[in-house]
Amino acid sequence: MTTRIFIVDDHYMIIEGIRSLLQHGKGLEWMGHAMNATSCMAFLQTHQPHIILLDINLPDVSGIELCKEIKAKYPKIGIIGLSSYNQQSYINKIMDNGASGYVLKNATKEELLDAIETVMDGQKYLSEEAALIVKKNVGSKIPIITRREKEVLSLISEGLTNNQIATKLFISITTVDTHRKNLLAKFEAKNTATLIRMATHLEFI
């Protein structure tokens, strides 16, 4: 049986690279590519790939979101996340949204083929480096914050003071202060500076 592969990435060079890497793989059929979420979903209405290689950073919707959508409509398709970054947060997010694998863009041909094979087999695959990161970061918590906290966090990062945030959200300044305290505690940050730095690096903002 041939494995039908489709790729979603907004970089020509990556698309070309992967095509070149996979072209001579046995039992693989290159179905083409999409460069954004919209044209990917359009493609899927008429075609059925077995595996989608999905970039996490897309121009319109994020790859994470797209992954969720695809899985909801076509649960049989195996999705392998692609990214330049071996950040825990990315890996977790896409795997939580139904992906079956995660491969870094500096993966070798062998790793890529391995990933495809493993996922076709019904198993999950993490590229070596990704697996290392996950292992290393076991226990290093990614804070779970609430809607309201996220809202406050975002306004803090925009430079608003507690007072201004209170006015904007029609709540008391003491409430804002409480949210702020909780944010500091959840991120284990000593002050606003660290809070914003960590939140930025963990893609909360």
Place this chain on the structure above:
Amino acid sequence: MTTRIFIVDDHYMIIEGIRSLLQHGKGLEWMGHAMNATSCMAFLQTHQPHIILLDINLPDVSGIELCKEIKAKYPKIGIIGLSSYNQQSYINKIMDNGASGYVLKNATKEELLDAIETVMDGQKYLSEEAALIVKKNVGSKIPIITRREKEVLSLISEGLTNNQIATKLFISITTVDTHRKNLLAKFEAKNTATLIRMATHLEFI
């Protein structure tokens, strides 16, 4: 005359992609690739490419630094910066360090060939999107900060208070305060939160 091309990038998929895109270009000779700064410099001791395609994000030294080094030792080599990001700060930095061009990783084959040709011609090249960004951001200043300010900024982002920074740098707290004020002014930030957010996004931290 054939144009000898060398590429420095730490992503196999990108290397493959570019090779695939350039393979059938007329008058181009693919010399190979390096995946980090060290092996790039080693290669240059024995080989003389005309053009180096240089990724900005490298694992060891940053592409910006490497660009500077290459230009210092081999001023004749034309360097084209490669990046996923069309951020003003990147474009400016690499162009200021001797690069002759800047191409995004989602550039088409034509753009890439155009860039190579233009640079071989002795001219500067910015990819369409990069040029747009630069144009759009004319006047939107990227602050110029001093060594000491950068040092203080970094310590602020790590959560140190003025007092702690003063102790660490063996200077008075009032000096730290002054640096802090200057940072806020240069970034046009109202408070620490915005300062850190802007500094992070502009890659100062």
Place this chain on the structure above:
DNA sequence: TGTACAATCCCCTAAAAACAGGATTTTATT
């Protein structure tokens, strides 16, 4: 040898954030 700029230091005041302890009311979820 000016001049600009970086780096250092100082005073004062007001505003904001951090820290410590609460409590009540909604809103989900089982």
Place this chain on the structure above:
DNA sequence: AATAAAATCCTGTTTTTAGGGGATTGTACA
């Protein structure tokens, strides 16, 4: 209906920042 979690509010105190105004020393550059 009970429980948990989220969101709201409160009274304090202390520490830290932000904003305003300075000044001095050294270095680099033209």
